[in-house]
Amino acid sequence: MKFIIAFIFYGAIIKSACAFCPQFFPNGIQPKVGTLLCNKGYAVGYSSYYKTPLWSAENLTDDSVQQAQNLHGRSNFYTDYRLSLEDQVGNSDYRNSGYARGHMTPSGDAPDRIKRMQTFLYSNVVPQDSDMNSGPWNQIEQSVRKAAIDDGELYVVTGPIFDQYPLRIGPNKVAVPVALFKIVYDAMDERVAAIQCQNTIPADCHQISIIGLQEQIGFDPMPGLSPAVKNSPLLVTGWAKIIRRSSR
Secondary structure (H helix, E strand, O other): OHHHHHHHHHHHHHOOOOOHHHHHOOOOOOOOEEEEEEEEOOEEEEEOOOOOEEEEEEEEEHHHHHHHHHHOOOOOOOOOOOOOHHHHHHHHHHOOOOOOEEOOOOOOOOOOHHHHHOOEEEHEEEEEOOOHHHHHHHHHHHHHHHHHHHHHHHEEEEEEEOOOOOOOOOOOEOOOOOEEEEEEEEEEOEEEEEEEEEEOOOOOOOEEOOOHHHHHHOOOOOOOOOOOHHEEEOOOOOOHHHHHHHHO
16 A cells, blocks of 8 residues: 555656746746756755755645645655655655754645645755744744735745755755745735744744845845845735744
């Protein structure tokens, strides 16, 4: 039975693997870094150097979030066999590492079982402080879902921030980020918000400009947006409270 389930799962992965998935990006333009891996519900730009995604992009709608909220169950984490052997990550990399396996595109955003299973690919995961993952970061993810319901549709990009010489874990030397970011773009109002949290507790979350974030990560996370739009702030309900609490 486990073999059959695995066969069905990887069959779905293979069918959804492609080199082009513009639906996840504002104006169909993706970030220009990383190996592009397209899935049914999101896309990532994967780094063979860090052994993590550099970014993970999704398109959230009111309908998809409400479907996700009615979907129960989770999955196991999976190696992404679309990657070359030397770029793959597995369970052994996180076992006894002291770090949680942090989704970039959250499993809770996925509206059906295949899309949810695909969020458990290691190509969508970074080493994350477990308290930060279950605390302020989880609250940020929930606030973005609420914003999608309130506003109707959002584009979201999530990713890690590394220092020059990152700590590495596991036999495949997976890099541990010092911080995480999440960007939310409301296409209807043409406004954008970005938040950054340290990968620790206290997380010291704070909002940041797209330009300021770009200087830290070394690439444009939403290249489809004009400079004017990048400077048009979006208010995400709940972020102010998360920011206050995360500094304690």
